[in-house]
Amino acid sequence: MNSFSHRRRLAAITSTAGLVILAVTGCGNGGSTSQASTRATIPAATEQVTSSPTSQPLPTGTKLNSLLLNKGSFPAGFSVIAANTRNTADSTSPDSPSPMPASQWCNRLTSTSWIAIGGIDSASWAQREYINSAKTETIGEEIDTFTGTDEVTVMAGLWKAFGHCKSFSQTYSGMQARTTAVRSKLPGVGSQAIKLVETSPTFLGGTTLVAIRVGNAIVTTIYSSQHSDLGSSAVTWAERVAKRLPAS
Numbered sequence: 001m002n003s004f005s006h007r008r009r010l011a012a013i014t015s016t017a018g019l020v021i022l023a024v025t026g027c028g029n030g031g032s033t034s035q036a037s038t039r040a041t042i043p044a045a046t047e048q049v050t051s052s053p054t055s056q057p058l059p060t061g062t063k064l065n066s067l068l069l070n071k072g073s074f075p076a077g078f079s080v081i082a083a084n085t086r087n088t089a090d091s092t093s094p095d096s097p098s099p100m101p102a103s104q105w106c107n108r109l110t111s112t113s114w115i116a117i118g119g120i121d122s123a124s125w126a127q128r129e130y131i132n133s134a135k136t137e138t139i140g141e142e143i144d145t146f147t148g149t150d151e152v153t154v155m156a157g158l159w160k161a162f163g164h165c166k167s168f169s170q171t172y173s174g175m176q177a178r179t180t181a182v183r184s185k186l187p188g189v190g191s192q193a194i195k196l197v198e199t200s201p202t203f204l205g206g207t208t209l210v211a212i213r214v215g216n217a218i219v220t221t222i223y224s225s226q227h228s229d230l231g232s233s234a235v236t237w238a239e240r241v242a243k244r245l246p247a248s
Contacts, residue, residue: 058145058216061087064126067244068141069237071130078130078139084112087126095150096121105161106168109181109196112140114209115220117161118154122146122218139234140222141241147216155192155213159183162196170200177202186235190214190242197230206230210238214245 065087098121108114122144130139162183179200186193190212199206207224208231221238223231
């Protein structure tokens, strides 16, 4: 990815992290909401992890943006966060290594563009984020495309990070919250699919992250919700986007 595109992605991560943190919270004292929050080797024998080198031009960010879900696909009351709706426009760039220290993985799993944990900048990408009117829930969706078999490497990196972050502390407004994260595979979805559910006894609700690989593309979603479903709709939305992608 060229440096300009990479800078835009970093800006989105920085500005989005706080919104996601605000989305899932409500202190557990009597159920009233507060400024606290939750932000909340893959075994080859059980899933397809092979990939073929890209045989045709990868879609541009503009094309990927058209494949993301629109406002009407989400519950009433959500609106687009324009500043965090970005893409790589009408060009693609070669994939490039962008390793992230394990010490940064868990905090990144509380924001959009958490796919960066996979350690490779994609050739093209598009992301969109929504927030509800009460500013207590956020939804993020993204598509990234890769060349060669880098998408397989990224999925393996995400699974490893999911396992590494099964228990971690997050800090918000000076308050420490112990967070538990449970990873699982989603059989029969795309070429490969995984999810992570984050919860904390300090906050209401939870956060669900989903990654689905379809050929050379990876769809990621994150849904921070204060409700008891813990953001499980992130799976449904990711599957809908994945069905819009070609198989290779």
